[in-house]
Amino acid sequence: MNFPHWQTYLVTQASISAGRSTAEIVERAISGGVDAVQLREKETDALERYELGLELRELTAAAGVDLLVNDRVDIAQAIDADGVHVGQSDLPVAVARDLLGPDAIIGCSTGTVAEAEQAEADSADYLGVGTIYGTTSKDVSRYKDGVGPDRVAEIVDAVDIPVVGIGGITAENAGPVAEAGATGVAVISEITAADDPQAATEALARAVETATPLENGGPTNE
Amino acid sequence: MNFPHWQTYLVTQASISAGRSTAEIVERAISGGVDAVQLREKETDALERYELGLELRELTAAAGVDLLVNDRVDIAQAIDADGVHVGQSDLPVAVARDLLGPDAIIGCSTGTVAEAEQAEADSADYLGVGTIYGTTSKDVSRYKDGVGPDRVAEIVDAVDIPVVGIGGITAENAGPVAEAGATGVAVISEITAADDPQAATEALARAVETATPLENGGPTNE
Numbered sequence: 218m219n220f221p222h223w224q225t226y227l228v229t230q231a232s233i234s235a236g237r238s239t240a241e242i243v244e245r246a247i248s249g250g251v252d253a254v255q256l257r258e259k260e261t262d263a264l265e266r267y268e269l270g271l272e273l274r275e276l277t278a279a280a281g282v283d284l285l286v287n288d289r290v291d292i293a294q295a296i297d298a299d300g301v302h303v304g305q306s307d308l309p310v311a312v313a314r315d316l317l318g319p320d321a322i323i324g325c326s327t328g329t330v331a332e333a334e335q336a337e338a339d340s341a342d343y344l345g346v347g348t349i350y351g352t353t354s355k356d357v358s359r360y361k362d363g364v365g366p367d368r369v370a371e372i373v374d375a376v377d378i379p380v381v382g383i384g385g386i387t388a389e390n391a392g393p394v395a396e397a398g399a400t401g402v403a404v405i406s407e408i409t410a411a412d413d414p415q416a417a418t419e420a421l422a423r424a425v426e427t428a429t430p431l432e433n434g435g436p437t438n439e
Numbered sequence: 440m441n442f443p444h445w446q447t448y449l450v451t452q453a454s455i456s457a458g459r460s461t462a463e464i465v466e467r468a469i470s471g472g473v474d475a476v477q478l479r480e481k482e483t484d485a486l487e488r489y490e491l492g493l494e495l496r497e498l499t500a501a502a503g504v505d506l507l508v509n510d511r512v513d514i515a516q517a518i519d520a521d522g523v524h525v526g527q528s529d530l531p532v533a534v535a536r537d538l539l540g541p542d543a544i545i546g547c548s549t550g551t552v553a554e555a556e557q558a559e560a561d562s563a564d565y566l567g568v569g570t571i572y573g574t575t576s577k578d579v580s581r582y583k584d585g586v587g588p589d590r591v592a593e594i595v596d597a598v599d600i601p602v603v604g605i606g607g608i609t610a611e612n613a614g615p616v617a618e619a620g621a622t623g624v625a626v627i628s629e630i631t632a633a634d635d636p637q638a639a640t641e642a643l644a645r646a647v648e649t650a651t652p653l654e655n656g657g658p659t660n661e
Contacts, residue, residue, distance in 0.1 A: 262528040263510060288485060290513035295534045306484040312517045 471640025
């Protein structure tokens with residue numbers, strides 16, 4: 218088990234990057250201290266994802282940033298990524314583990330305690346919990362269709378692996394997610410669509426650091 | 440190199456199987472003597488393709504029929520398929536070979552002599568050449584936007600690996616494809632949408648056998 222400790226986790230999506238390349242967004246996020254990058258780009262074909270993955274592997278390796286690939290175990294292997302992130306409709310965690318071996322980082326999207334416990338039993342190294350906020354409103358009391366920080370707290374109680382919150386998270390509403398016990402937050406548009414992706418990454422990291430609950434070791438400045 | 444010799448090759452597609460399951464279509468094609476099956480199902484998510492793949496692996500292994508997976512090397516590995524079939528927008532043949540090793544069968548879709556030569560150089564074991572016929576018309580002189588049997592002949596001349604034709608092929612128009620030097624023909628709807636997929640498979644095999652040119656060893660009755 219690898220137990221990553223990520224505060225900020227960028228999920229890429231070229232189509233909402235305001236005309237900038239995914240490589241440019243990742244470079245700016247790395248300058249802002251991002252801890253992990255997930256190559257997602259669901260809309261592009263495998264060849265494009267592979268070629269972009271090679272580019273992101275160079276950028277992230279040079280910076281010591283973890284690189285995950287969404288869904289595709291084969292692309293993760295082909296670009297020597299640190300691991301994969303699978304959803305509930307992707308290859309099962311246990312199958313990904315068989316293919317990738319014990320050293321890979323495998324994450325799984327979970328929305329319920331039952332899914333979280335299953336993923337941990339199947340050898341997931343971390344969980345992506347969400348959708349946290351159904352809207353990106355600053356008023357975090359309105360989860361709309363999101364599961365909210367309360368679900369993070371329930372899942373953190375139920376499992377021993379780290380949790381990152383995902384879905385509708387901004388620098389303004391990240392605090393309660395970290396307070397609920399998440400190690401960090403995963404975002405797409407909060408970084409990819411930001412005027413300044415570096416500043417957006419820094420603001421997210423500050424929001425998570427400031428909020429880290431004492432039982433998890435208190436605020437850190439790593 | 441594995442040099443498969445397939446006369447009939449079924450590419451699955453649940454959405455054009457007239458309400459029948461892909462497993463049922465594959466069973467019927469196996470009864471008709473199909474030589475290879477490719478799990479395609481591009482519209483379904485990875486988990487469904489994996490689960491269907493496990494089912495098809497059982498059926499094909501019991502019958503000694505080769506099973507390929509379209510595009511996804513990871514699913515091929517997870518279900519212990521015989522290999523993968525990649526297109527020009529999928530992972531490159533050389534990358535698939537690195538991941539799968541020397542024993543896997545790797546096929547590649549090619550439409551031109553240049554693509555065919557590249558795929559062979561990259562270690563492809565066979566080529567899918569097409570689209571042969573732009574329409575499924577019985578009048579094979581009208582290729583419409585297809586490359587036609589002539590392209591098969593050009594590619595067969597240029598490479599040493601086997602070629603299967605694909606695209607708009609029926610029992611009525613398969614002959615010229617085999618006469619041009621293709622080992623066999625790959626079809627989707629000619630089998631999946633047939634009233635009787637077993638009879639459709641048998642008819643295709645007869646069309647290929649009858650037409651096999653003498654320079655390739657003449658008609659066979661394997």
